[in-house]
Amino acid sequence: MGSSKSSCRLSIVVPVYRSAAILPELVRQVHAAMADEGWASEFELLLVNDCSPDDSWAAIRTLAHAHPFVRGISLRRNAGQHNAIMAGLRNVRGRYVVVMDDDLQHPPSEVADLIRALESGFDVCYTRYRNRQHAVWKQLGSRFNDWVATLLLSKPKNLYLSSFKAMRREIADEVVKYDGPYAYVDGLILDVTQSITSIEINHQARYEGESNYNLRRLVSLWMKMATSFSVFPLRVAIYLGFSLGILSVLMVLFIVVAKLAHPDFPEGWASLIATVLLVGGIQTLCIGMVGEYLGRTYLKINNKPQFVIGTTTWAEEEGHE
Structure with a gap:
């Protein structure tokens, strides 16, 4: 199967990392769900290997050889979930595009409802989870990210930015115009359209293994959101x-008045140290925030790539012809 932009009904993009054992079942369930809708010959499943250290790429190659609807992309180095999604979006051929995880917590049987929401006129459809299967700390982290997205990205308060979503092809085409090194797909979607809806789905337990997301990755995701799509942190x-400046002036006036009124007014070593530490801490935080913006700008100017594609299954097939 070549890489031409020939049209099909649906493209399903799945970033893959440490999921070699899950992929055969994922492919089976996706194909069964599409067959139930009569779309078995009208979809493609695009699996993006994010330089996984296990045998995920070998599994993708095997599945692509066995199933014509499976197409694989292998990245030369780990780019992160959102950058891997961008690699997939740049190679989709369907009129509609679905993005889902590789762990089967997102039921393939719900894809049809996402597409029907798009066919009803919306540009994008997200999912809301019933009986969420994530760990408590991850749920709390997601709630914090949701609050930050509402604050920084003007996200509607009732919209949950889940990783299981669908969009029209023209929205995907606009999203991939972003060429910065740190992509945040949901922020790009919110920049492109306000025609967004959501549906409720059952959230399933992970098919095998443990989640690849940890606290460090969640913090990294928050930093992408905060520094790539808003200047609110700088403000x-x-x-x-400004507030500390006003507070400093008020403190000076208080000390002067107190000293004049009470000449024996004691000098406060503890309060002085506390004030110095407070001001120093806030200054360091602000300098770090400015540095984060400058660092990302520097990397953008120097054309740091979002991802580097090593090979694709269709390129390998053409090379053997």
């Missing part, structure tokens, strides 16, 4: 500096 730094 907070300005407000903090």
Whole structure:
């Protein structure tokens, strides 16, 4: 199967990392769900190997050889979930595009409902989870990210930015115009359209193994959101500096008045140290925030790539012809 942009009804993009044992069952369930809808010959499943250290790429190659609807992309180095999704979006051929995880917590049987929401006129459809199967700390982290997205990205308060979603092809085409090194797909979608809805689905337990997301990855995701799509953190730094300036003036006036009224007014070593530490901590935080913005700008100017494709299953097939 070549890489031409010939049209099909649906493209399903799945970033893959440490999921070699899950992929055969994922492919089976996706094909069964599409067959139930009569779409067995109208879809493609695009599996993006994010430089997984296990045998995921070998599994993808085997599945692509056995199933014409499976197409694989292998990245030369780990790019992260959202950058891997961008690699997939750049190679889709369907009129509609679904993004889902590789662990089968997102039921393939729900894909049809996502597509029907798009066919009803919406540009994008997200999912909301019933009986969420994630660990408590991850649920709390997701709630925090949701709150931050509402604050920074003007996200509707009742919209949950889940990783299981569908969009029209023209929305995907707009999203991939972003060429910065740190992609945040949901932020790009919110920049492109406000025609967004959501459906409720059952959230399943992970088919095998443990989640690849940890606290470090969640913090990294938050930083992408905060520094790639909003200057709000910089404005907070300005407000903090302005507020501390006013507080400093008030403290000086208080000390002068107190000393004049009470000559024996004691010098406060503890309060002085506390104030110095507070001001120093906030200054360091603000400098770090500015540095984060400058660092990302520097990497963008130097054309740091979102991802580097090593090979694809269709390129390998053409090479053997």
